[in-house]
Amino acid sequence: MAVSSKRRVLPGFRLSLGFAWFYLGLIVLIPLSGLFLRTFTLTWAQFWETVTAPRALAAYQLTFGASFAAAAVNVVFGLLVAWVLVRYRFPGRDLVEALVDLPFALPTAVAGLTLTTLFSANGWYGQYLEALGLKVAYTSVGVAVALTFIGLPFVVRTVQPVLEDIDADVEEAAATLGATPWQTFTRVLFPSILPALLSGFTLAFARALGEYGSVVFISGNMPLRTEIVPLLIITKLEQYDYAGATAIAVVMLVASFVLLLAVNLLHRWTHRRLEARPGH
Numbered sequence: 001m002a003v004s005s006k007r008r009v010l011p012g013f014r015l016s017l018g019f020a021w022f023y024l025g026l027i028v029l030i031p032l033s034g035l036f037l038r039t040f041t042l043t044w045a046q047f048w049e050t051v052t053a054p055r056a057l058a059a060y061q062l063t064f065g066a067s068f069a070a071a072a073v074n075v076v077f078g079l080l081v082a083w084v085l086v087r088y089r090f091p092g093r094d095l096v097e098a099l100v101d102l103p104f105a106l107p108t109a110v111a112g113l114t115l116t117t118l119f120s121a122n123g124w125y126g127q128y129l130e131a132l133g134l135k136v137a138y139t140s141v142g143v144a145v146a147l148t149f150i151g152l153p154f155v156v157r158t159v160q161p162v163l164e165d166i167d168a169d170v171e172e173a174a175a176t177l178g179a180t181p182w183q184t185f186t187r188v189l190f191p192s193i194l195p196a197l198l199s200g201f202t203l204a205f206a207r208a209l210g211e212y213g214s215v216v217f218i219s220g221n222m223p224l225r226t227e228i229v230p231l232l233i234i235t236k237l238e239q240y241d242y243a244g245a246t247a248i249a250v251v252m253l254v255a256s257f258v259l260l261l262a263v264n265l266l267h268r269w270t271h272r273r274l275e276a277r278p279g280h
Helices: 013-039 044-051 054-087 093-105 108-119 126-131 140-165 168-176 181-209 213-218 229-238 242-276
Strands: none
Touching (some): 108 126, 108 140, 140 181, 140 213, 229 242
């Protein structure tokens, strides 16, 4: 006798799904809906004038540009750190593991103060960099440095488990077949870790977009130059311009959602291509 309905692996699937939607609605959808509703107090002309003001445009450019640059840098060096931690055993490895996770536990204000002290004109790093004509503190470069600091663990901890699952024999087999180290990495290893790299990039990018504490000290907070969007929103709230603050927040929300959705779709497409490869 044929079974007409599919068996669910998870008992109570509909009930579980209902609770999941209820929780997401309560924690995510309702607060975000309130954000959108607040902007309805503005006319379309007022909304457009607020979100396209020169100060707001400069803040968007700095926030998204520095976040993207920081996430891209973390993809490269995060992969390198994860590779060292997975493939080598050396004295002090546990210390390196702890240092990778330090930005998770460190209060962002402490991170901002530390970075500002290091990269200021008389700081340990800043005094030598400024002698070379490079200024970091109170510039857009300082913003990118702070965002790189807080985003590194997201890439390392996303890529590390994938590298651990790749058998070292795969590299030996490629070498036996005559592949160079570069060919082994680009054709054998990189396609396997690419989805994890995209996930790490997405997490680091998303984390950087909303960062405030570690950036507010090192940026200098100069309008049209080093002012990030979260600070602009806080400034408008302090001026009791609640509608203006929510308008800019809505722009950030929509832009962030679109970008993250695009990256996630790219991640899914890459993962499907990887599964379609022979041997997977």
